[in-house]
Structure formats: structure tokens, C-alpha cells
Amino acid sequence: MIFKHIPLDRVSWITTGFLGITLFLALTAAPAYLIMHGMGGFMAAMFAFYMIATGLSITLGYHRLYSHLSFGAKWPVRFFVLIFGAAAWENSVLNWACDHRRHHKHVDHDDDPYNINNGFFFAHMGWLLFKLNPEPPMDNVNDLRKDPWVRWQHKYVHLIAVLVGFVLPMVLCGLYYQSWTAALGGLLIVGILRTVLVQHATFCINSACHYFGGQPYSTKHSARDSWVMALVTYGEGYHNYHHEFQHDYRNGVKPWQFDPTKWSIWLLSKIGMTYNLRRVSEAKILLAELTEARRRLEHGVAFCNSKPLTDAAKVKLQASLDYLHQKQEELATHYYQVQKGVTERVEFSKSKVRAWRRDIQHSLDHLDQVVSRFRAVRA
Ligand SMILES: [Zn+2]
Ligand SMILES: [Zn+2]
Structure with missing residues (x-):
């Protein structure tokens, strides 16, 4: 019996259920909807906007801004990434940064929450399916706790995720096309399919980016540089560089490397929305x-x-x-x-x-x- 080896008392049922059901719907109901009803221009634009907004909120916001403090940002940027970061369904920025800072500090060791030595699947999403016993204290994000907005997002993160991640695209598509079927499409395509794609792109940074690619900057850790992974992770694929120089706002440090997160931070600095961009010499x-x-x-x-x-x-x-x-x-x-x-x-x-x-x-x-x-x- 395979189930004999799974510690059922430690399974995180809500997270496991959410990841399982959304993945199942993204593989079945979403393609079925697209085959039967197609996707109009408005829905396609909403899908593209949500892919970019929630994806960048994780890479630019949760990761480079809040976890690594690699630049400063004015309130519109911080507000945007807190709202659309929540809609990416990757928990609050406090939880995310806490796990991520532990990952950097203990990379490839037992206290690394997504330790690649426990296998590809564990680093990808297996670590989310089980509760840690005992739960490690959240003592490495006290700087972020001082921000009232971060505390507010932490408190209401699931409500924001439901409203902005699922309800809003459903309502907007329904109203635009004046049909219940389009509302369902908004939920399935812009809500659920998009959530699954952005989540697995993030998961790939913890799994594939510690597995495939070169190590031009260091072999002291398992992190790797891969341009293929950069394409699907908004530039986070240059992970060997990132683990070596985690406070640099750039991951793809060479001018030709595909790093839309870096470009966005740089462009925002040109209109005064971000500042103090940190670069390694x-x-x-x-x-x-x-x-x-x-x-x-x-x-x-x-x-x-x-x-x-x-x-x-x-x-x-x-x-x-x-x-x-x-x-x-x-x-x-x-x-x-x-x-x-x-x-x-x-x-x-x-x-x-x-x-x-x-x-x-x-x-x-x-x-x-x-x-x-x-x-x-x-x-
Ligand atoms: Zn890593
Ligand atoms: Zn990092």
C-alpha cells in the first residue's frame, strides 16, 4: 500500500486540495472551455494582463523587493504587488519571504524548506503538501512586519486572492460579453488556468533552477543558470548568479540575458517609482x-x-x-x-x-x- 508511507496526520489538506483541484481543472475544464467557446480579444487581454501582473508581483515584489530588499519602491508599486501577489495564490508576502530567506540561508540543507536534495518533486511542490513539525518560527521577517500594509495583506491574503484572483476576472468577463458562459470562462481561464501557470513557474525556480543549467559563478550550492528557465520565470532562471549575489536587483546580469523583472525595476526607476537599485560591482x-x-x-x-x-x-x-x-x-x-x-x-x-x-x-x-x-x- 503506497498510502502506508505517507504521513497522513501531517498532510496540509487545504493546500493539497487547492493545488490538486486547480491543477485538475486547468488540465480538463479550461481546455474544454477553450475548445467549445474559444477566447475573445477581451478575455485574451485579461489573461495576458493577469499573467504579467501576478507573475511580476511575485518575482519583482515578493522576491526581489520584499525578500531581498534589492531596491526601494514607492507606495503604488508596493500596493500593486501586495494585491496581485495575493492573487497569485502563493500566500502572504510575510510567509513567502520567511520561507525564501530560510532557503537562501540554509540552501541544500535540512532547514532549507525546499531542499533539492529531497528530490525534484519535493522542491517543486511536495514541500507544500505537508506541515512541518514543529512549524519553524517566523523570526526572520521582523523588518517586514513593521510595514502596516504587509501586516494588512497577511491578515486578508485569502480574501484578496478570492476577490482579485477569481471573482474580478469572472465579473469583468461576464459584464463585457454579457453572458454567464463568459463569466465561467473568466473564472476558468483568467482565474484558475492563470493561477496554475504562475504557480508552477514559481515552483520551477525551486526545482528546475536547482537542477538544470550551468554554474558560472559558484558550485558551493546547487543553484543553476538557465536561459530556458529564465523564459518561463520572468528572468529568475539565472539562479546561480542570484544565489551568489542575492541582494542584486538583477538576476540576468549580462545585458543580453532575458530578465523582464530587472527591466521592469529599471524602467520604474526612470519614472521615480523605484529607487536605490542595488548592484554588485x-x-x-x-x-x-x-x-x-x-x-x-x-x-x-x-x-x-x-x-x-x-x-x-x-x-x-x-x-x-x-x-x-x-x-x-x-x-x-x-x-x-x-x-x-x-x-x-x-x-x-x-x-x-x-x-x-x-x-x-x-x-x-x-x-x-x-x-x-x-x-x-x-x-
Ligand atoms: Zn534557490
Ligand atoms: Zn532569492
Whole structure:
């Protein structure tokens, strides 16, 4: 019996029921409605607005503003993210930030509420289905508790979620199309389907973003950078960077990286709605990249040296290994230069930073070539 292994006394029935029923309706009733009735322009616009408003309220509001204090925001922004954040059905900002701050502090360990070492499903949504025993104290959000609006949202979060998340789209679609069927569509598509999509996008940050992708800034934790995940998580997919520099308002720190949350914060700062945007210095970021690149090179060279080779194979590979050693030394020189720059707070020119980055990339590309050549020779 599979149920024998589930601690039924600890199941959080309301959360489990809500997640289960909305997911079931999103997979059955919502597509059935779309096939039978389609979606008019107004409903499509409402759906798009709600996807963006509730999604960004979580990433920009719950996450980067309230959990990490990575920028300041005027009251219209704070009010908006509290209302539409509630409509994303991810509990109050106090609860959310409390869990998230514990996640950063204890990442990959027992006190991490969505510890990826307990498996992909646990980190995705399994952790929500069971109550913790005993419930950890909410002692890491005292700064947020001082805000009366945050306390107000915490008190009425479920009422706001029902009214703004479900009732409002139902009423607006019903009134616009003057039909009960359209009201049902508003509830199913803009209310329920949208809630499920935004929730699972958030869940992916805790599961997939600790599972798939590269680790250019640090391998001290499981967080990963993935542009694919960035596409579905409003830019939160650059999670390796985020765990390394959690107080930076940017997650996709490179100019070409897809991070609509970062763009929104920046645009809002241009009209005075957000301020004090916190950025990590370019030198510190480069130092993290250099540390990681050097670690990978060292690891690769050690791997090649650890396996016995025939004399002929050694001759074939020696030149590549020598080149790799040379690259290692070059990166070490850059590293000490940048480290000195960080301690003395020197700003490096853009062209210099670009050149160093190019060198890191060349070294890593070369490493990949040598290791695959090594594997081929051995095979
Ligand atoms: Zn994380
Ligand atoms: Zn975070």
C-alpha cells in the first residue's frame, strides 16, 4: 500500500486540495472551455494582463523587493504587488519571504524548506503538501512586519486572492460579453488556468533552477543558470548568479540575458517609482567567474593526469595539456589583479573586463576540447 508511507496526520489538506483541484481543472475544464467557446480579444487581454501582473508581483515584489530588499519602491508599486501577489495564490508576502530567506540561508540543507536534495518533486511542490513539525518560527521577517500594509495583506491574503484572483476576472468577463458562459470562462481561464501557470513557474525556480543549467559563478550550492528557465520565470532562471549575489536587483546580469523583472525595476526607476537599485560591482562578479573557471580548469587537468595513457597518446595530448597549463597561469594572474581591484575598490574599464571575460571563455572552451580529446584517445 503506497498510502502506508505517507504521513497522513501531517498532510496540509487545504493546500493539497487547492493545488490538486486547480491543477485538475486547468488540465480538463479550461481546455474544454477553450475548445467549445474559444477566447475573445477581451478575455485574451485579461489573461495576458493577469499573467504579467501576478507573475511580476511575485518575482519583482515578493522576491526581489520584499525578500531581498534589492531596491526601494514607492507606495503604488508596493500596493500593486501586495494585491496581485495575493492573487497569485502563493500566500502572504510575510510567509513567502520567511520561507525564501530560510532557503537562501540554509540552501541544500535540512532547514532549507525546499531542499533539492529531497528530490525534484519535493522542491517543486511536495514541500507544500505537508506541515512541518514543529512549524519553524517566523523570526526572520521582523523588518517586514513593521510595514502596516504587509501586516494588512497577511491578515486578508485569502480574501484578496478570492476577490482579485477569481471573482474580478469572472465579473469583468461576464459584464463585457454579457453572458454567464463568459463569466465561467473568466473564472476558468483568467482565474484558475492563470493561477496554475504562475504557480508552477514559481515552483520551477525551486526545482528546475536547482537542477538544470550551468554554474558560472559558484558550485558551493546547487543553484543553476538557465536561459530556458529564465523564459518561463520572468528572468529568475539565472539562479546561480542570484544565489551568489542575492541582494542584486538583477538576476540576468549580462545585458543580453532575458530578465523582464530587472527591466521592469529599471524602467520604474526612470519614472521615480523605484529607487536605490542595488548592484554588485563588475569586479566582484568577474572574480566569482574567475574563481569558478580556475576551479574547473584545475579539475579538468587533474582528471587528465589521473588516467594512465600510452606513450603515443601522451605525445598527442601533451601540447593541449601544456596549453591548458598556460591558460591556468594566465587566469591566475587575472584573478590576483581583479582581487586586488576588489579590495582597493578600483573600477576596471569596460574593454578590460570584456577582454578578461573572453579569456575565461577561451580557457573553458579549450578545456572542453582537451577533455573530449582525452576521452577519445582513451577510448
Ligand atoms: Zn534557490
Ligand atoms: Zn532569492
